[in-house]
Amino acid sequence: MGDEDFPVQARALNYWFGRGEARKQALYDIDLRIARGSLTVLVGPSGSGKTTLLTLLGCLREVQQGLVILLGHELHGATPALATALRRRLGFIFQAHNLHESLTAAQNVMMGVQVLGRVDKARAQAAAAHVLGLLGLSERLDYLPANLSGGQKQRVAIARALVGNPELVLADEPTAALDRDSGANVVELLKRLGQARGTTTIMVTHDNRILDRADRILTLEDGRIVGDEARGG
């Protein structure tokens, strides 16, 4: 099986914060291969390195030592142009949802495809309306973020991450602000995208609704992978 079967691979990955005496190792000898189309969950105590790992895999911080192969490309020493091109093939869902307050829900989501420069406005609009509909927000397309609840804003952020049809979705506690039904709906959507389009998801979460539906659960402790459990999903 080649790189296309494993959109994310890490080998002997180490990572440190700080320099000199303040230098502190956050990740130790991470070895990973994530299968295409799967939903992988990262769990572990606060400070165990989950977010650091997620951001390294997503090309949001520089690899210092070891290998990360993202969508077939080695990240160590990647040029800024390659890093940007790779990030455009990913969908990020982080907790600070950073919606533009002056744009409606639909316009915020359209930004998710328009930054890619691949589609015209009408198609971006249609795509945004479609994904917002899948997330139960058909009635809220023209609302400004200020008039949406926390959970609705989070779903807009999720729609923005998904609208560009990313090959890999990286998410940090994406369902924390969602009620039970919305959280379950988001997970089912990600599972469906995995099956239909081979979209791969790696997510930090402690949400049991998601753990029950995960294909794989990786447990981090003190910067090391201490558990790797395959699930039925």
Ligand SMILES: Nc1ncnc2c1ncn2[C@@H]1O[C@H](COP(=O)(O)OP(=O)(O)OP(=O)(O)O)[C@@H](O)[C@H]1O
């Ligand atoms: N910018 C930073 N500068 C210095 N140390 C950092 C920085 N970011 C994280 N760390 C340290 O690296 C380690 C891993 O942090 P990380 O945020 O990846 O853990 P986490 O498992 O995601 O935690 P949480 O569940 O609280 O988000 C921790 O010891 C943390 O204090």
